[in-house]
Amino acid sequence: MGERCGAVLRVLVLQAAWALAGGQVRYSVPEEAKAGTVVGRLAQDLGLEAGEAEARRLRLVAQGRRASVEVSGASGALLVSSRLDREELCGKSAPCALRLEVLLERPLRVFHVQLEVTDINxxxxxxxxxxxxxxxxxxxxxxxxxxxxxxxxxxxxxxxxxxxxxxxxxxxxxxxxxxxxxxxxxxxxxxxxxxxxxxxxxxxxxxxxxxxxxxxxxxxxxxxxxxxANDNAPQFNQSVYKMQVPENAGLGTLVARVNATDPDLGSNGEVTFSVSNTFPENGIKIFLLNARTGDIHLAGTVDYEEIRSYEIQIEATDKGTPPLSGHCKVVLEVLDVNDNAPEVWVTSLSVPVSEDASVGTVVALLSVSDRDSGANGRVRCWVWPASPFGLEATFAGSYSLVLREALDRERVSEYEVEVRAEDGGAPALRASRGLRVPVSDVNDNAPAFSQAVYTVLARENNAAGAELARLWARDPDEAGNGRVSYSVWEGGVGGGAAAPSWSSGAVGGGWRAASSYVSVDAESGRLWALQPLDYEELQVLQFEVRAVDAGEPPLCGNATVQLFVLDENDNAPALLLPPAGSAAEAGAVAAEASSGPGSGSGTLWAWAAWGAPAGQVVAKIRAVDADSGYNAWLRYELWEPRGKGPFRVGLYSGEVSTARPLDEADGPRQRLLIVVRDHGEPARSATATLSVSLLEAAEAALAAGPGSSLSSSSSSSSSWSGSGSRSASGVELGAGAASAATNVWLVVAICAVSSLFLLALVLYGASRWAPRAAVLSGPGPTTLVCASEVGSWSYSQRHSRSLCVADGAAKSDLMVFSPNFPPPPPGAAAKDTQPEPSALLDTVSAASFVPFSAPPHPPSGFLPFAGGLRSHCLGTLGSQWVLRDNNGAFPSAACGKLMYYGLSD
Missing domain, CATH: 2.60.40.60 (Cadherins)
Known part of the structure; x- marks a missing residue:
């Protein structure tokens, strides 16, 4: 026993050195070594520092049968864990070498250890x-x-x-x-x-x-x-028979035939065959010997991978007394056939794989083997599909599944990978092992809106909290990386300076942020109004909505929202009355007027001479509507007197003119009741009362002298009276007025007209030459001018101006969204090309208005403009002007002409 222990120690000492060739460590240990016996200092031989083996999780990868060895977690030494029996592990094979795989994590590496179990007696x-x-x-x-x-x-x-x-x-x-x-x-x-x-x-x-x-x-x-007695034994014709049998031979196959002769006669020469011994012993059950003929048939299955050759001792015995026998040996060599498919094992799998993992990352470790020999045991491996993973051979029969291409979880969130193996046999046998490789998400996608610009239409006077639209941004990431929150963004755009959201209307003397009008729900993207919208205060509101995900770091996307406020007919026409002071200075009777939403009344005074011809303008009624489009297109109707009265009123101009020549039968004074009505649904109206005094021609001429000067100068400044060629309105002379009083009023009128004319020129020049930047961004009321060469009302995104037609009254309803206008139509009169501002306002008639008619079906490519009936010129499309109303947008030549919506300003 002492000599045996000494032999064990000598073997351990002699095998302490190790060789590292191609990444393989070799150790040797005698069989029957006690549990706990140190086989080798594995951690030290692998170049690990003290304590590093446990930190980096040095461990053995179990493969097939139990290896009976283990790695100490504390010291990193390779120890015997259970009884090692070389005969059980390897049988008669020499040397008895066990191949072990050692896995080192953090980072992942694999080492191959060859452990030789030496024999003891x-x-x-x-x-x-x-x-x-x-x-x-x-x-x-x-x-x-x-x-x-x-x-x-x-x-x-x-x-x-x-x-x-x-x-x-x-x-x-x-x-x-x-x-x-x-x-x-x-x-x-x-x-x-x-x-x-x-x-x-x-x-x-x-x-x-x-x-x-x-x-x-x-x-x-x-x-x-x-x-x-019997003195001759049977003799075989050869002492050793060498035969071959394929391992896939069927039952009953003749594998060998032996022959023996005996020169004796009679029963002493009759030979029978029997099996005296087989090696291995189970051969007696696999082979069947015919005792009479000496044929050996296959009675069981042979397996090259288990036993490669059989030895059968055959005895030939005669029937003599006593019987004699002869002996021979049959050696059967089993031939290998390709009857074993390759086997694939996954020794380590590191999933999920992050979608930003670098190329070359090891995903799994695999081992491949084939029990056949020669070409039948040579295995070829590949991965299917071929991308984005590949196989790299690390050692004989060992492979690493590595990343060959960049991953994108949003494109493929999980891969079903199949590792396929094929041997070199004919026909070749195949095996495969499937792997499920999920891809983990990183925040690499910013939220993206379905549209870069959203156009939202909202009617004015909407309720606070009303939903205007729903915005949605898609983020293909998952979990928090794809959870999107929305907000109205007041910050900058791109890398430039801050660009706050803006609105097209000035509120309270300055601009207001979009967040004071609208808000967006952070989770659903629902856009809703914070307060009722007023078209007269705000026509267009443009702002940006930002979508931010919950990733780390967060990514964001923006979308522009253009909110157009649709006009409602919520304002009644308002009459524009002349200033009381000017009428009093002219010696007229004081005028009384009143107006309000939905209705209005006022008393105006005008003169007309008996005998005046039909068609002579005696006065003009002016009214304004704060609405836009058709809601602000006014028409004038004469309610009283009805029938065949001496006066009539222009349907769209508001001019009161004689319907027939005047005579004394018409009386000294005519009282006219005029109703001003818009085209909204429902229509709103206001009423005006005009008192016309009928005078003699001489008195009318005397009264018209200073009155004409007053009206002429007033038309240049306040833009409310008629032209100088027509009869003035707003004063009534007393029957017994003295000529001295007339001269005084004439001088006062001339001075007043001159002053007002000079003031109008100053205001016009200031508005004409004011810097555009101040017009765009400055607070305060805007100014409307008749900027077109053909006399059309225009509204430009670069110029937003209003013309004050009376104290506190301003209009900017007529819009053409382009500063460029077509040339004047051929044959236009000179007075239509360059009219004076007052003349333009006073001479517009219903004949100069070209109504906009919508086609039955709007052409494709234009966004329908939902809302009340309205028409807006959008600009030019090639050589065509584009008109938009509630039926859509379409080319129209009407935009090139004077657009008059019935406004009296």
């Missing part, structure tokens, strides 16, 4: 049976040889080198034949003739000793019976 020789019965004819001549079954030793090398001894006998000896190609053959040799009468039975002991130190022995008793 722990198995004694064993004979097939404890007793062997032999029958030998007494006529057997000296030198006759009788085969014996040798012993077997599970050990290898010197420990399995057997030697035999026979108990002392003068008749028998042993003959041992050794061959490198075949197993040893043991024979019992007759050295001296037998005499049955002297010794009928010989009892001998056969002892087998192995070459171990100390040597182990096994024994078998030989019981030899001496037979009389």
């Amino acid at each position: 722990d198995n004694a020789p064993v004979f097939p049976a404890a007793r062997k019965n032999l029958s030998i004819a007494e006529l057997s001549v000296p030198g006759s040889r009788f085969p014996l079954e040798g012993a077997s030793d599970a050990d290898i090398g010197e420990n399995a080198q057997l030697s035999y001894t026979l108990s002392p006998s003068e008749h028998f000896s042993l003959d041992l034949h050794r061959s490198e190609e075949y197993r040893e053959s043991l024979f019992l040799v007759l050295t001296k003739p037998l005499d049955r009468e002297t010794i009928p039975v010989h009892r001998l002991v056969l002892t087998a000793s192995d070459g171990g130190r100390p040597s182990l022995t096994g024994t078998m008793e030989l019981l030899i019976s001496v037979l009389d």
Whole structure:
């Protein structure tokens, strides 16, 4: 026992050195080593520092059968964990080398360790049976040889080198034949003739000793019976038969045929065959021998991967008395066929893989093997589909699944990868192993709106909290990376200066942020109004909505929202009355007027001469509507007197003119009731009362003298009276007025007109030459001018101005969204090309208005403009003007002409 322990220690000392060749570490350990025996300092041999093995999780990868060794987590040493039996692990194979895979995580690396289990003499020789019965004819001549079954030793090398001894006998000896190609053959040799009468039975002991130190022995008793008579034994035509059988041969296949002859006659020459011994022992169940013919058939299955050759001892016995026998050996070599498919194991899998993982990242470690040999056992591996993963061979039979291309979770969130293996046999056999590789998300996608610009239409006077639109931004990321929140953004755009949201109307003397009008729900993207919208205060509101995800760092996207407020007919026409002061200075009777939403009344005074021809304008009624479009397009109707009165009123101009020549039968004074009505739904109206005094021609001329000057100058400043060629309105002379009073009023009128004219020129020049930037961004009321060369009302995004037609009254309803206008139509009169501002306002009639008619179906490519009936010129499209109303947008030549919406300003 002491010598055995010493041998173990010597082996451990001799195997302490290790060799690193191609990434493989080799150790050696004797079998039957006790649990806890240190095989090698694995961590130190792998170049790890003290304590690093445990931190980086140095461990063995279990493969197939249990390796009976383990890695100490604290020291990193390779230890024996359970009993090592070389015979159980490797059988008769030499050397007995176990291939182990050692996994080192953080980072992931794999090492291959080859552990050789050395043999010790722990198995004694064993004979097939404890007793062997032999029958030998007494006529057997000296030198006759009788085969014996040798012993077997599970050990290898010197420990399995057997030697035999026979108990002392003068008749028998042993003959041992050794061959490198075949197993040893043991024979019992007759050295001296037998005499049955002297010794009928010989009892001998056969002892087998192995070459171990100390040597182990096994024994078998030989019981030899001496037979009389039959003196010729059967003889085989060859002592050894070498045959081959494929491992896929079917049951009943003839694998060999033996032949033996006996020169004796009769029963002494009749030979029968029997199997005396097989190696391995289970061969007796696999092969079937025909006792009469000597044919050997396959009765079971053979497997090259389990046993590669069989040895069968066949005995031929005659029927003599006593029977004699002859012996031969049949060696059957099993031929390999490709009957084993490759096997694929996943030894380590690191999932999920981050979508920003770099190319070359190791995803899994795999091992591939094939039990066949030669070309049948050579395996070729690949991965399917071919991208984005690939295989890299790390060692014989070991592969790494690595990333070959960049990943995108939004395109493919999970991969079903199949590792396929194919051997080199014919036909080739295949195997595969599926892997599920999920991809984890990173925040690499910013929220994106479906539209860069959203156009939202909202009617004015909407309720606070009313939903205006729903915005939605898509973020293909998952979880928090794809959870989007919305907000109205007041910050800058891109990398430039801050660009706050803006609105087209001035509120309270300055601009207001969009967040004071609208808000967006952070989760749903619902856009809703914070307060009722007023078209007269705000026509267009443009702002940006920002969508931000919850990733780290967060990513964002923007969308522009253009909110157009649609006009409602919520303002009634308002009458514009002349200033009371000017009328009093002219000597007129004080005018009384009042107006309000939905209705209005006022008393105006005008003169007309008896005998005035039909069509002479005696006054003009002016009104304004704060609404826009059709809601502000006014028409004038004469309610009283009805029928055939001496006066009529222009439907759209508001000019009161004579319907027929005036005579004395019409009376000294006419009272006219005029209703001003817009085109809204429902329509709103206001009323005006005009008192017309009928005078003699001389009195009318005398009254018209200063009055004309007043009206002419007033038209240049306040833009409310008629033209100078027509009769003035707003004063009534007393029947007994003196000429001196007339001269005084004439002087006052001339001075007033001159002053007002100079003031109008100053205001016009200031508005004309004011810097555009101040017009765009400055607070305060805007100014409307008749800027077109053809006399059309215009509204430009670069110029937003209003013309004050009376104190506190301003209009900007007529819009053309382009500062460019077509040339004046051919044949236009000179007075239509460059009219004076007052003349333009006073001479517009219903005939100059071209109504906009919508086509039955708007052309494609234009966004329908929902809302009340309205018409707006959007600008030019090529050579065509584009008109938009509630039916859509379409080219129209009407935009090139004067657009008059019935406004009296």
